[in-house]
Amino acid sequence: MNKDMKLIIERWKNFVVKEQDEIQTVGQLKKIINIHRALEAGKETGKKAAEIAIERIPGLGDLFAVWKGAKDAKEIIGKLYSAKDNFKTSTALDNINVDDDVSKIVDDPIEVAFIKDLLQTLAEMDDTDPIPDVNVELQKYLYTKFNGNQVKKIMELFLFILISYGLTQILVYSDMPILKKLRPSKESYRGYGKVFHCPMCMGFHVGWFLLLLSPLTELFNYDLSFINMFLLGCLSSGTFFSFFMTFGDSGIHFSYNIQDLKLDASRSSEGE
Helix, strand or coil: CCHHHHHHHHHHHHHHHHHCCCCCEHHHHHHHHHHHHHHHCCCHHHHHHHHHHHHHCCCHHHHHHHHCCCCCHHHHHHHHHCCCCCCCCCCHHHHHCCCHHHHHHCCHHHHHHHHHHHHHHHHHCCCCCECCCHHHHHHHHHHHHHHHHHHHHHHHHHHHHHHHHHHHHHHHHCCCHHHHHHCCCCCCHHHHHHHHHCHHHHHHHHHHHHHHHHHHCCCCCCCCCHHHHHHHHHHHHHHHHHHHHHEECCEECCCCCHHHHHHHHHHHHHHC
16 A cells, blocks of 8 residues: 555544544535545545445444445435435434435425535535534425415515505595595596596506505515506406405495395295
8 A cells, every 4th residue: 555545544544533423514424425435436545435434433334335326426415315214324414314204295306406405505514514404404495495485475465455455445435634635526637537436446556556666665576567567457456346345344244135035035935
């Protein structure tokens, strides 16, 4: 064995002696991965380092068996990620193994994208940082990429609807003296003053007006376009009509057609 080879092996010896039974950090994970990659590459240093590491670190032999055939970090992390729950190394390396039940309900393309994101996260972490728990990281990833965006969009839509309803209600029905004075009569502006007395009409104009305010507020964010102006105008108008027909000052409206009730009563008596 030449001098350089002895130096490399000695370094691996020092590493595994220090880390015996204590694979806890990202830096240690990276070193273990490098040992395996050197082993898969057929390098003599990799074989020697692997022998020493397996001897000193419990469970590492089984881990290398799982990693067999994996030649890059993506494949290595992927194999540990998808290992069965009964596979244990009794080190923090087990944090990379996702719960089998969780894996079953997450689509494969999403898991592939997550592993890619996880590799980037590991690369950006300090060597002294603890190995992250992939079950926790996967939940964060799913929330950020999917649930978080969906919740945000729903909240934006909810706020838009409430604001459009409130503003329309104020413009059409408010008894504030200044608004009553400013509100034109139905006959003014050649009949266009009716807009200020028609909640559905005003609701439409409130919708596109709020869209113009979108860049100026953090409450909702919609792209400025004629299509969005039209659709949000319709949404605002329809929303106000629905709320107006459902709710009143005294609560929820209940209305019925007396003729329909008489007809139902007549049919019921005939059936008897």
